[in-house]
Amino acid sequence: MSRSHETPASFAAALATGGVEFVTAFPGSPTTTLAMYLDAHGPAHGIEFRWAINENVALSQAFGAAMGGRGAAAMMKHVGVNVASDALHVMGVVHGLAAPLLLVEGADAKPGSSQSAQDNRWLYASSPQLLVLGPSAGTELGPCIADACAISAGAGMLVVVRGEARCFGAREAGERAPGAASPPASPYAAWPRRGFALATSARTYEFHLRQRASVLARLGPWVEASWRGSAALELDGELETAVVIAAHLGASAAARARAHGLPHLRVLTEHPLPEASLLALARRCATLAVLEECTPTLERELAALVHRAGLGARVIGRRELGDPRPIGRLDDATLDRLLAPLAPDSPTERSEHRPPRVDPGPLLDGLAAQLEAERLAHDQAQPASGFPDHDPRRQLFAALRGLAAEVFITVDPGVTGVLALADHQADVKMHMGGAVPIAAGWSRARVGAEGRRSLAVAVVGDTNLPHSEWLGILDALDHHDELLIVVADNGSSEMTQRIVTPRLAPKVAVASLEAAGLRCWMTRVGDGDSWRETLAEAAAVSGPRLVWLHL
Numbered sequence: 001m002s003r004s005h006e007t008p009a010s011f012a013a014a015l016a017t018g019g020v021e022f023v024t025a026f027p028g029s030p031t032t033t034l035a036m037y038l039d040a041h042g043p044a045h046g047i048e049f050r051w052a053i054n055e056n057v058a059l060s061q062a063f064g065a066a067m068g069g070r071g072a073a074a075m076m077k078h079v080g081v082n083v084a085s086d087a088l089h090v091m092g093v094v095h096g097l098a099a100p101l102l103l104v105e106g107a108d109a110k111p112g113s114s115q116s117a118q119d120n121r122w123l124y125a126s127s128p129q130l131l132v133l134g135p136s137a138g139t140e141l142g143p144c145i146a147d148a149c150a151i152s153a154g155a156g157m158l159v160v161v162r163g164e165a166r167c168f169g170a171r172e173a174g175e176r177a178p179g180a181a182s183p184p185a186s187p188y189a190a191w192p193r194r195g196f197a198l199a200t201s202a203r204t205y206e207f208h209l210r211q212r213a214s215v216l217a218r219l220g221p222w223v224e225a226s227w228r229g230s231a232a233l234e235l236d237g238e239l240e241t242a243v244v245i246a247a248h249l250g251a252s253a254a255a256r257a258r259a260h261g262l263p264h265l266r267v268l269t270e271h272p273l274p275e276a277s278l279l280a281l282a283r284r285c286a287t288l289a290v291l292e293e294c295t296p297t298l299e300r301e302l303a304a305l306v307h308r309a310g311l312g313a314r315v316i317g318r319r320e321l322g323d324p325r326p327i328g329r330l331d332d333a334t335l336d337r338l339l340a341p342l343a344p345d346s347p348t349e350r351s352e353h354r355p356p357r358v359d360p361g362p363l364l365d366g367l368a369a370q371l372e373a374e375r376l377a378h379d380q381a382q383p384a385s386g387f388p389d390h391d392p393r394r395q396l397f398a399a400l401r402g403l404a405a406e407v408f409i410t411v412d413p414g415v416t417g418v419l420a421l422a423d424h425q426a427d428v429k430m431h432m433g434g435a436v437p438i439a440a441g442w443s444r445a446r447v448g449a450e451g452r453r454s455l456a457v458a459v460v461g462d463t464n465l466p467h468s469e470w471l472g473i474l475d476a477l478d479h480h481d482e483l484l485i486v487v488a489d490n491g492s493s494e495m496t497q498r499i500v501t502p503r504l505a506p507k508v509a510v511a512s513l514e515a516a517g518l519r520c521w522m523t524r525v526g527d528g529d530s531w532r533e534t535l536a537e538a539a540a541v542s543g544p545r546l547v548w549l550h551l
């Protein structure tokens with residue numbers, strides 16, 4: 001193991017070792033320092049870094065890069081997750097991405113420099129059922145990123161790394177992960193070669209969640225080993241009180257529990273929890289005292305777990321321990337004040353115990369074949385509907401596929417996007433505002449690499465454009481992305497009873513985008529072949545460009 005004393009440097013090295021080559025971020029403490037390091041030194045680690053116009057764009061670009069086979073991470077602070085939340089709820093549930101994908105969240109529970117203390121643990125654990133790792137010190141960051149990347153690569157799923165200033169702002173980075181010599185290989189091919197449209201919808205969402213349950217079950221042995229605790233946990237006998245410490249408080253709170261001679265277990269994941277280990281402890285205790293910052297998320301989950309198992313242990317939290325504040329930092333002095341009354345008369349605890357390490361990679365062996373068989377069965381049982389034969393959009397998507405040797409097509413929600421999913425006419429549909437940044441991210445993975453003639457195309461609905469695609473376009477302009485944007489203008493939202501929401505008239509919209517520096521064309525599908533010629537002309541030039549297509 002090599003030693004590194006700077007957290008940002010060891011963070012970058014861990015990302016690179018884990019296969020992350022593309023990082024997008026929107027600034028906000030406590031991730032800014034890490035992101036600024038990547039901005040300055042990313043290339044030395046083989047990492048392309050860019051600031052994004054907002055967090056939705058950051059996460060969506062990272063997702064597109066992972067679809068293209070380039071490991072990616074998006075970084076933001078806890079309130080930034082609100083801006084990325086629509087993306088997170090769709091991108092978070094799918095599997096089979098062709099490279100690792102991480103969301104690195106900086107939490108601020110005090111709050112120390114934020115407008116709110118917002119606790120995102122419940123959000124991750126709710127519908128997207130995300131795996132969330134919670135490193136609590138600079139020393140834990142490297143091993144945590146290594147496992148996050150290995151799991152993300154093996155399942156092709158988004159994994160969250162949630163830390164706060166204790167971890168991301170730490171000076172001492174300590175030991176790097178034992179680290180594979182080369183990043184974990186992905187068992188999944190990149191799009192468009194993958195050959196089907198990746199999408200979430202009413203047709204697929206439950207299917208994705210069933211797959212997630214199966215992936216998390218495979219990871220069970222790794223999750224069950226994701227804790228540290230006092231050696232006394234291994235011993236027989238009854239305990240009066242044991243302390244359960246949430247991942248984000250981790251090492252520093254465990255040190256205080258040890259100083260008071262209290263048996264303790266600190267979990268390393270925020271979701272899911274090592275339930276069997278927690279229950280084993282609960283069986284031996286009269287009281288479990290939970291330490292966590294912000295909302296009583298772990299406290300409630302542990303209480304429910306103990307209740308479901310029919311155990312008698314009492315679960316108490318900060319309030320019962322004597323901290324009436326609903327939020328606020330648990331610094332060492334506060335922890336000492338809360339823990340001192342619990343200290344046993346004859347303390348026995350000294351060192352921290354680690355269960356034997358479980359390598360998560362092998363737990364996911366064979367998963368790719370399982371996921372693919374399940375997908376084919378689901379598609380057969382509930383096939384996607386495509387465009388009717390006479391619909392000109394069928395011809396449009398066929399024409400887009402033919403624009404280059406390799407064409408990747410993103411769409412957004414709407415009738416145009418949904419019907420393009422059948423027969424692999426498009427490659428991906430996620431949320432409103434996803435088409436442009438996903439295409440931009442994919443183009444960073446594929447265009448120009450290995451001499452390929454590849455083209456990224458984002459097909460944007462006329463309602464989606466003002467709702468949420470506009471900022472992604474500005475970001476693509478700012479970064480000179482290789483990207484063809486096609487606005488599919490049917491004059492309304494066909495999806496929602498043809499409602500017309502606030503928008504600029506097409507000519508005004510195009511003039512605005514041209515003023516921003518975007519090269520634009522306007523045409524109409526059905527006017528002979530001229531629209532095909534316009535698309536070919538736009539495809540042949542470079543940089544971000546846009547064809548406004550009246551349908």
Ligand SMILES: Cc1ncc(C[n+]2csc(CCOP(=O)(O)OP(=O)(O)O)c2C)c(N)n1
Binds near residue numbers: 086413432464494
């Ligand atoms: C954040 C969010 N708000 C509302 C919706 C509901 N919705 C789905 S598609 C859509 C608009 C699609 O209109 P357009 O972009 O014009 O595509 P079209 O249906 O006309 O092809 C709306 C409002 C949604 N999916 N997400």
Ligand SMILES: [Mg+2]
Binds near residue numbers: 461462463489492494
């Ligand atoms: Mg429309």
